[in-house]
Amino acid sequence: MLCPACKKETKVIDSRVAQDGFSVRRRRECEMCDERFSTIEEMELLDITVVKRDGHREAYDREKMEQGIRLSLRKRPYTNESFRTLVSQIERDIQKRRKREIKSDEIGEVVMHQLRTFDKVGYIRFASIYRSFTDISGFAREIQSLEKKKKK
Numbered sequence: 001m002l003c004p005a006c007k008k009e010t011k012v013i014d015s016r017v018a019q020d021g022f023s024v025r026r027r028r029e030c031e032m033c034d035e036r037f038s039t040i041e042e043m044e045l046l047d048i049t050v051v052k053r054d055g056h057r058e059a060y061d062r063e064k065m066e067q068g069i070r071l072s073l074r075k076r077p078y079t080n081e082s083f084r085t086l087v088s089q090i091e092r093d094i095q096k097r098r099k100r101e102i103k104s105d106e107i108g109e110v111v112m113h114q115l116r117t118f119d120k121v122g123y124i125r126f127a128s129i130y131r132s133f134t135d136i137s138g139f140a141r142e143i144q145s146l147e148k149k150k151k152k
Contacts, residue, residue, distance in 0.1 A: 003030035072126035
C-alpha cells in the first residue's frame with residue numbers, strides 16, 4: 001500500500017481483527033517519510049450476479065446496498081463501526097447461500113432480517129420501500145409482526 005503523504009511503499013507494523021470479526025485493522029508506516037496511518041480491510045463479495053425483479057442481471061454492488069440501508073437509517077443513531085458490522089453480517093448471510101446468482105428479493109429479505117434486530121425504525125422504513133406498502137394497513141401489519149416477535 002502506498003503512503004498517502006509521499007506515495008511510497010509502506011509496511012505493516014500492527015494487525016488486529018476488528019471487534020466485528022469480519023475486518024482487519026492494520027497500522028502502517030511509510031518506509032520513506034515515516035508517516036503512520038491505519039487501514040481497514042473487509043471481506044468482499046466477488047463474482048455474484050444479482051437478478052433483478054424485471055429479470056435483468058447486474059454485478060453485486062456493495063455501495064448500492066449500503067445506500068439503501070443508509071437511507072432507511074437516516075437520522076437514526078448508529079456508529080460507522082456498527083454499520084460496517086451490519087453490512088458484513090448481511091454479506092456473510094448472502095455468502096452462506098453459496099450461489100453465483102441471487103435474486104434481489106433474496107438480498108432484500110436478508111437485509112430486512114438483519115435490520116430487524118439492528119434498528120426497528122430503519123427496518124420499517126426499508127420494508128415500506130422493499131415491500132411497496134400502498135396504504136397504512138401495510139405499515140400496521142409490519143409493526144404488529146414486530147410487536148409479536150418482541151413478546152416472544
